[in-house]
Structure formats: C-alpha cells, structure tokens
Amino acid sequence: GDSVTQMEGPVTLSEEAFLTINCTYTATGYPSLFWYVQYPGEGLQLLLKATKADDKGSNKGFEATYRKETTSFHLEKGSVQVSDSAVYFCALSLQGAQKLVFGQGTRLTINP
C-alpha cells in the first residue's frame, strides 16, 4: 500500500547548523507531497508542498524537492534557528484519494 517513511528522530542540532530530514514514499500513482510542522502543544501547519516531479516547495527557509526517480522528498534548511524546534511530518496524497498518508514524524530540537 501507499506509505511514507521518515528519518528516525529525535534530531538535535546547534543553531545555524544545516538540516536534512529524509522522507521517502511508496505510492501506486503520482502523489502530491507535503511537509507539515507541529510546534509544541499545537496542531499541524502546512510548511510546504510539491505536486509533481522536480517541483521544489519552499517556505520559511525550508526547501524540499520532489524526486520521482528516488521517490524522495527530503526537507532541508541551510541554517536552523531555535524557533525551528518542532515535530516535522512528511505526507502524501493521491489523486482521487480521500486521505493523506503521514510519516511517523521527526522531532527536531535546536540548541542555542
């Protein structure tokens, strides 16, 4: 079935470090791909998305490129801040499907 696999957490980095959170997917069709962020005690917010191969989603300094050949959508940021500490979820949706499929989430902690 359709699934999303994320990098195991937790991830702890120092401020201004480079961030990569890996995400790979398995899907029968051509999914749209998403990254959601969950700050402590809050719901999920859409961070960025890409709807077709080679698209790059970007927001708040984060980027992710839809790589069909490697079925990946890795999240990157060049210089993280303490305020980026959160749980990050990778997700996909398929055309005509009613549900999103989420990865298990990766907890990120940035130390000053």
Added chain:
Amino acid sequence: SQTIHQWPATLVQPVGSPLSLECTVEGTSNPNLYWYRQAAGRGLQLLFYSVGIGQISSEVPQNLSASRPQDRQFILSSKKLLLSDSGFYLCAWSVVAGGGNTEAFFGQGTRLTVV
C-alpha cells in the same frame, strides 16, 4: 478565508466518563473531515473521516465514535473513556487541490487526559 475551530483545548476526564469533542469549519462547503489521535511522542493515527453528512468511515476499532450532524461539524464521542484514550486529538479538513490531490488543514488540537 477558511478556519477550523476545535474545542476544548484541554480536558481531564475520569475513566468511565463520556466524551464529546467538537470541530467546526468555516468558509468552505462539503469538506472532508478527519479525526486524528497523537499519543505522547508518537505519530498521527487516523481515527475517522467523513466525506459528507452522516457518512463516517472508521479506520481503527475502538470505543470511540464520530458523527457529522451538519456539513461543517464533526464530533468525536465516547460513552465510557479508557485510560488508553489519553492523547492529543486533532481535527482536520481537506479540499481537493490542483491536480486532484487532497490537501489537509488542522485545528489546534485537544489534549485529553483520562485519569
């Protein structure tokens, strides 16, 4: 613009008591609606989703139920809470975005502690 309201924000309930969590969406019609649960330090578990009034799909067997009495209202209920029902409950709605794929938007969540 569309907004989603979920309440209460926090709830402490004794074992065996009933539960009712409510979620409403504004600014859109005929949304798909979802209830997720997030146990402490864990990922998201889809509990129920609904594609229309009175239409509920259950993803996992449990002592919870869901209802959709109005187009933009989604209610999560239990007749008797268990300790294992503790968690963070998230309501979400979705639209079919460009390309025919679903894009979801979440409420702020309800922290339920069963004691």
